[in-house]
Amino acid sequence: MLLFVGVTYASAQKQAEITFDKTTHDFGTFSEDSPKVRCEFSFTNTGDAPLVINQAVASCGCTIPDYTKEPIMPGKKGTILVTYNGAGKYPGEFRKSITVRSNAKVELVRLYIKGEMTPKTTKTAKN
Numbered sequence: 001m002l003l004f005v006g007v008t009y010a011s012a013q014k015q016a017e018i019t020f021d022k023t024t025h026d027f028g029t030f031s032e033d034s035p036k037v038r039c040e041f042s043f044t045n046t047g048d049a050p051l052v053i054n055q056a057v058a059s060c061g062c063t064i065p066d067y068t069k070e071p072i073m074p075g076k077k078g079t080i081l082v083t084y085n086g087a088g089k090y091p092g093e094f095r096k097s098i099t100v101r102s103n104a105k106v107e108l109v110r111l112y113i114k115g116e117m118t119p120k121t122t123k124t125a126k127n
Contacts, residue, residue, distance in 0.1 A: 014047070014048045014049040015047050015048070015049050015104070015105045016045055016047040016048075016049045016050060016051035016052070016072075016074075016102070016103055016104045016105070017045065017046045017047035017051075017104050017105050017106075018043050018044075018045065018046075018047075018051055018100075018102055018104040018106070018109060019043060019044050019045075019046045020041055020042070020043045020109065020111070021041070021042045021043065021044075022041065023041075023109070023110070023111050023112065024111070024112040024113070024114065025039040025041065025082070025111075025112070025113050025114075026113075026114050026115060027039065027084070027113065027114070027115030027116075028115055028116070029115065029116045029117075029118055030115060030116075030117060030118070031117070031118050031119075031120065031121065032086060032091050032117050032118060032119055032120045033120050033121060035085060035086035035087045035089070035117060036083065036084070036085045036086070036087070037083070037084050037086075037115065038081060038082065038083045038084075039081075039082050039113060040079050040080070040081050040082070041079065041080040041082065041111050042077055042078075042079050043072075043077065043078055043079070043080070044075070044076070044077050044078075045072045045073065045074050045075065045076055045077075045078070045104075046074075046075075047074055047104065047105065048074050049074065049103075050071035050072065050073055050074070051071065051072040051073075051074075051078070051102060051103065051104055052071050052072075052102060052103045053067045053068060053069070053072075053078065053080075053100060053101075053102045054101045054102055054103065055099075055100070055101040056080055056098055056099070056100050056101075057098065057099050057101075058082075058096060058097070058098050058099075059096050059097045059098070059099075060096050062084060062085050062086065062089060062096070063082060063083070063084050063085075063096045063098065063113065064082070064083045064085070065080055065081070065082050065098045065100075066080070066081045066082075066083075067079070067080040067081070067100070068080075080098070080100065080111065082098060082111070082113055084096065084113055084115070086117045089117065091117045091118055091119040092116065092117065093114070093115070093116045094114060094115060094116070094117065095112060095113070095114040096112070096113050096114070097110050097111065097112050098110070098111040098112075098113070
């Protein structure tokens with residue numbers, strides 16, 4: 001019975017861990033002429049149990065995250081692709097967050113995107 005309790009306790013301690021390559025992406029400067037930009041956040045399951053991303057929610061409707069839906073085995077990688085669409089937004093600096101919820105040891109991680117969208121270029125008519 002003591003062996004059973006020890007094995008059960010050891011298996012209960014197995015947990016997924018999510019480790020991101022980076023938690024902030026800077027788009028730099030881009031034009032309102034091409035307002036849609038994308039970046040990718042890569043992560044690794046550094047734990048010893050399968051990792052499941054339950055949810056990735058952006059702070060604004062202009063930011064859309066798409067993430068690996070299937071469980072990520074220990075030692076394997078997954079991605080979160082983030083698209084920022086500045087169409088209809090005022091030019092200037094921005095900073096948005098993406099909240100990632102998973103079954104990892106640290107259940108909630110925030111990722112950030114930032115950049116500066118410059119105004120559309122105006123074309124002058126030739127006479």
